[in-house]
Structures are given as C-alpha cells and as structure tokens.
Amino acid sequence: MTKPDSALxxxxxxxxxxxxxxxxxxxxxxxxxxxxxxIVAPDTIAGATIxxxxxxxxxxxxxxxxxxxxxxxxxxxxxxxxxxxxxxxxQVLATVRGSARALLSAERTALNFLAHLSGIAxxxxxxxxxxxxxxxxxxxxxxxTPGLRALEKYAVRAGxxxxxxxxxxxxxxxxDNHRLMAGGVEEAVRRVxxxxxxxxxxxxxxxxxxxxxxxxxLGVDAVLLDNMPLExxxxxxxxxxxxxxxxxxxxxxxxxxxxxxxxGVNLISIGWITHSAPALDVSLALL
Numbered sequence: 001m002t003k004p005d006s007a008l009x010x011x012x013x014x015x016x017x018x019x020x021x022x023x024x025x026x027x028x029x030x031x032x033x034x035x036x037x038x039i040v041a042p043d044t045i046a047g048a049t050i051x052x053x054x055x056x057x058x059x060x061x062x063x064x065x066x067x068x069x070x071x072x073x074x075x076x077x078x079x080x081x082x083x084x085x086x087x088x089x090x091q092v093l094a095t096v097r098g099s100a101r102a103l104l105s106a107e108r109t110a111l112n113f114l115a116h117l118s119g120i121a122x123x124x125x126x127x128x129x130x131x132x133x134x135x136x137x138x139x140x141x142x143x144x145t146p147g148l149r150a151l152e153k154y155a156v157r158a159g160x161x162x163x164x165x166x167x168x169x170x171x172x173x174x175x176d177n178h179r180l181m182a183g184g185v186e187e188a189v190r191r192v193x194x195x196x197x198x199x200x201x202x203x204x205x206x207x208x209x210x211x212x213x214x215x216x217x218l219g220v221d222a223v224l225l226d227n228m229p230l231e232x233x234x235x236x237x238x239x240x241x242x243x244x245x246x247x248x249x250x251x252x253x254x255x256x257x258x259x260x261x262x263x264g265v266n267l268i269s270i271g272w273i274t275h276s277a278p279a280l281d282v283s284l285a286l287l
Contacts, residue, residue, distance in 0.1 A: 008084040008158055013066065015150045016113075020067050023109045033105040046100035046286050050114070052087040053281035057125040059083050059158035060117035061094055063151070067110035072102030084158045086125075093282065100286070107284050116148075117155040118280035123273045124159025130254045134261035136268055139164045139247075143271035152274045164269055172202045173224065185211065189218045203247070212236050216243055225265070226250050234263040 050064065058081050065077040075098025081087045093114075096103065128138050138161040144152045153163045165171040174188045182188035185204055192202055203222035206212035209232065215223050216239065225236050227250035240246050247267040248260050260268055 010062065010083075011151070011154045016063050017066060017070075019147060019151070020063065020070055020109065020113070023112070024067065024070055024106060027109055028105065033101070036101050036104040040100045040104065042099075042101065044100040045098065046103055047095060047097040048103050048284050048286045049095050050093045050111075050282060050284050052081075052089065052091050052093055052118075053283055055088050056086070056118055056122035056280040057159050058085050058087055058093060058114075058118050058280075059121035059155040060114040060151070063117070064110035064114040065094070065096065067106045067113065068096055068098060068102055071106045072099040074098055075102060084121075095287075103284070103286070111282055111284060113151070115279040115282050117151060117158075118282065119277045120152055120155035120274055121159035122280055123277035124156050124161040127252075127254045127257055127270065127273065128160040130257045131261040131268065134258070136261045136265050137162045138257075138273075139267050139269045140274050141249075141269050141271045142167070143275045145275070156273060159273075161273070162267075164267075172196055172200055173205065174203070175205045175224075176207065185214050186218060189215075189220060203245075206236070209236060209239065212239060216240065220244055222247060224249055224269075230259055230263065233260065233265070237264040 061079055061081065061083055065079075068075040068077065075096060077094050077096040079094045081091065081093045087093055124138060131138065140153055140156040140161060141164050142149070149166065153166065156163060165173070172192050174185065174192065178188050179185050182191060189202065189204065201221040203224055204215040204220045205224040205226050206215055207226050212223055212225065222245035223240065224247045225233055228236060228248070233248055237246050245267065246265045247269055248263070248265040249269040252260060252268055252270045257268060
C-alpha cells in the first residue's frame with residue numbers, strides 16, 4: 001500500500017455533517033428503513049468490514065464513519081486505510097461496530113460518499129502520476145456536484161492534486177462571455193480592478209495568442225490557455241516567460257497530459273476528475 005500524503009489536512013466535520021444528515025433523510029424518508037426495522041431487533045449489535053472491490057486511492061473514509069454515527073452515536077470505526085492511501089483489490093478499509101440497524105440503514109449513504117470520493121481521488125492520482133517529473137500541478141475546477149464541492153475538492157487533494165478557486169468569490173477569472181459583456185479584455189480588467197480588493201488575483205482566459213498578448217500587457221496574475229493545440233500552447237508559454245501563472249485547460253486526459261505538461265505550463269486544470277470520475281467499487285459486509 002502506498003503511504004498517504006502526510007500533508008493532507010483532514011476535512012472538518014462541519015463541512016460534511018449536514019450533508020450526511022440530508023442524505024440519510026433522503027434515504028430513510030418518513031417511514032424509516034422498512035426492511036431492516038422489520039428484520040433486526042432494536043438492541044442488536046453487529047460488526048462489519050468495509051472492503052475495496054477494486055484497487056484505488058481512498059478518500060472519504062471518515063465521512064463514511066460519520067454516516068454510521070449519525071444513526072448510532074456509539075458506533076466505533078477502526079480505519080485501516082486512511083484518506084490519501086492506496087488500497088488493493090479486496091483490502092479491508094475499515095471495521096465498524098455498533099447498532100446493527102444503524103449499520104444496515106446507513107450502509108448505502110456511507111458507501112455512496114466513500115465510492116464517489118475515492119473515485120475522484122483515484123482519477124486524480126492517476127493523472128498526477130502521468131505528469132510526474134514535470135514542474136506542473138493538476139488542479140480541479142468548479143465543475144462539481146452541487147452541494148458536494150468541499151468534499152469533491154478534498155478528494156482531489158487526497159489524490160495528490162490541488163484546488164482551483166472554490167467559488168466565484170475567491171478569485172477573478174475573466175472568460176469569453178465576460179470579455180463580450182465588457183467590450184474587450186482591457187475594459188473587463190479595468191472594471192475588475194475598480195471593483196475587487198487588492199488581495200484578489202486576476203486570471204484571464206485566452207483562446208488565441210493575440211488575446212494572450214493583450215492579457216499580458218495588462219499585468220494580470222494568471223492566464224488560462226484554453227483548448228489550445230500543443231504547438232500554440234508551447235508558443236504561449238514562451239510568450240509568458242514567467243510574467244504570469246500559466247494554466248492549460250480543455251480535453252486533458254491521462255494520455256495527453258504528459259505532452260501538455262512538457263510545454264512548461266504551471267497548472268493543468270481538469271473538470272472531469274470531479275464531474276465524471278468513475279466511482280471506486282466498495283462494499284460493506286457484516287461479520
């Protein structure tokens with residue numbers, strides 16, 4: 001098993017406890033777990049293992065535990081593979097013990113979070129590995145599941161990636177529609193500088209080298225080189241010459257990521273690692 005990144009800070013429970021409660025409420029509805037409540041006596045205690053049915057990078061194991069504790073505050077979980085660690089096929093990720101009703105009723109909610117977040121972490125890990133050796137970082141985007149952004153961006157960090165802006169309020173990114181509404185990139189940047197505070201970074205999307213040249217002349221902090229062919233991307237990085245952070249985006253896969261990284265860009269941003277990464281197959285079995 002690969003050792004987890006010791007720099008991975010745990011996700012604060014405040015960021016996911018309400019999300020877990022909503023997910024459980026959605027599943028339990030007004031009548032509760034009709035199947036489990038009919039079959040299992042209220043005072044039955046049971047143990048279970050959470051197992052990876054496929055190899056991958058783990059993220060969300062503590063969130064899974066919180067789902068069980070939401071129904072049984074006395075439930076105890078022993079984690080075998082922490083977030084940021086790699087698990088093999090059939091490896092036990094954690095053991096949990098508590099109310100049998102709670103384990104069975106929270107099972108799907110716990111596994112849904114764990115599978116989804118571990119899938120994101122695994123996809124991120126693989127594309128980070130694909131660009132190993134190049135001085136660039138893999139970052140996610142705002143293409144996240146509504147209500148799950150903090151969790152999904154955490155999973156990206158567990159996979160060895162980094163986070164782009166969390167929302168519209170923590171950085172400026174002037175895109176093509178903004179340029180259109182302002183009448184050009186120069187006017188858009190001027191308006192932003194009048195509106196935003198001095199601590200706010202400004203990034204401009206450039207689809208062509210002419211747009212890139214104009215953005216650089218305005219002294220912006222970063223440039224997003226969007227959907228540029230490799231030759232144009234390489235030329236764009238040379239034009240920047242360290243005057244701004246360079247970010248490449250659009251159609252990045254594990255197969256073409258090394259070639260994109262070889263152009264010298266600082267960042268490669270990828271939307272699909274949060275919105276389309278396949279879930280990791282995980283299961284729970286009572287002991």
